[in-house]
Amino acid sequence: MSQSIFFAHANGFPSATYGKLFAALAPDYQVQHLEQHGHDPRFPVDDNWNNLVDELILHLERGAEPVWGVGHSLGGVLHYHAALRRPELYRGVALLDSPLLTGVDRMVIRAAKRFGFIDRITPAGRTIGRREAFADLAEARDYFAGKSLFSRFDPDCLDAYVQHGLRSEGQGLRLRFDPATEIDIYRSVPHISPGRPQQLQVPLAVIRGRHSRVVLPHHARLVSRAPKGEYLTLPGGHMFPLERPQDTAQLLKALFGRWQGRHQEHSA
Template identity: 85%
Template sequence: MTQTLFFAHANGFPSATYGKLFASLAPDYQVRHLPQHGHDPRFPVNDNWSNLVDELIHHLEQGDEPVWGVGHSLGGVLHYHAALLRPELYRGVAMLDSPVLTLADKVVIRAAKRFGFIDRITPAGRTLGRREEFVDLAEARDYFAAKTLFRRFDPDCLDAYVQHGLQPAGERLRLRFDAATEISIYRSVPHTSPGRPQQLQVPLALVRGRHSRVVLPHHAHLVRRVPRGEYLTLPGGHMFPLERPQDTAALLKQLFARWSEKPSLEQSA
């Protein structure tokens, strides 16, 4: 029986970029997703991403069964916060290179916001002034392929980003993900959460890219406080779901199959 998986993307990467990952999850999972988080005027970006969590919950409520929540970077944090607030909407959550922050992390982020150096500890500073327009798809692909962030992308994922990450703007092409929204999301990165890890009522897996500089080994400590928490790794960096989409899909299938065989917390109580 096909189960529902709700995917939430990384900041700046529309969901269609992950098409190869979605295809690799079929036919076992029906993948639902929003085209782009943070672009609905009903849920404007705000501090600690609470409106973005509300946006996600709003769409989860449209389904008729709990989902497997899978999120990359930004998306993983949104699912984690939503599951703390509304566990009945989930079967479990997999965070793909999304950190579960320690107290020390939160103190640093809060200070960075207060004293104006948040752009130095998030990608916001690198996003400012980034090129947004291109003559055609070929020029855009050459440009992104030369960037460090994209260098290890699966070729199909790079093509998907160029195809779906740009839109016509007159005679040129422009980034589909609004740059001001992307920067605002980075600057409002959460220094709070709606609950503690040990309060999470659904299984949680934090999957780290082995060479990630976003999720670090110390983030595993809080995951182990989750009653059914796991810390896993895959080869690659922060962008591993787009570098190794098929390996990512295989890990998720194994993870969810294993979770499905275990009784729920309520059943085992």
């Protein structure tokens, strides 16, 4: 019988972009997800992402059993905060290039919000004014393929982003993920947390892209403070789940299998 993963995507990348990763996790794991975080008017983006965590918890509560929480970037932080608040909803949590922030990190973010330079330390500044509209899928694919963020994407993942990241509007196409919402999410990045790593009651893994500039080596020591914390790496950068979806799935399967084995040993 397959177990359930609840996947949460990175900011700006609808869940369907990760279809190749989901397919590689089947049939061992059934992947659930929201189409897009931050777009439900009941849960508008607020500072420190509290409403986005509430939105995630609402959907987790509808499940029949605890899940493996897997999140990329934004999505990993949401799962981490949700697991601190509601550990009974989880079997364990895997963060795909999502940092656990140190005290210094949080102080810098708080100051950046207060003094107006948050757009310089998050991708918000690069998102402002970004192209939103395209004539057709071919034009959109050529555009994104030429951007450094997408340059190492698995071709199927790039195709999935172009297919699912755009919607029809008039005679052309427009980004499905609302750019204003994407910017709001970056600007409200949490500088507080509902708990500390040592308070986390479920297994935790932070999986870093080897060339990531988001999760840095100094974040590893926070992971080690979690009672069941692991710090792992995969080749690639911040977008490694979309650069190497099959390698990511293989690592997750091995990780969850190991955690499940330990749980059964302790329960015996």
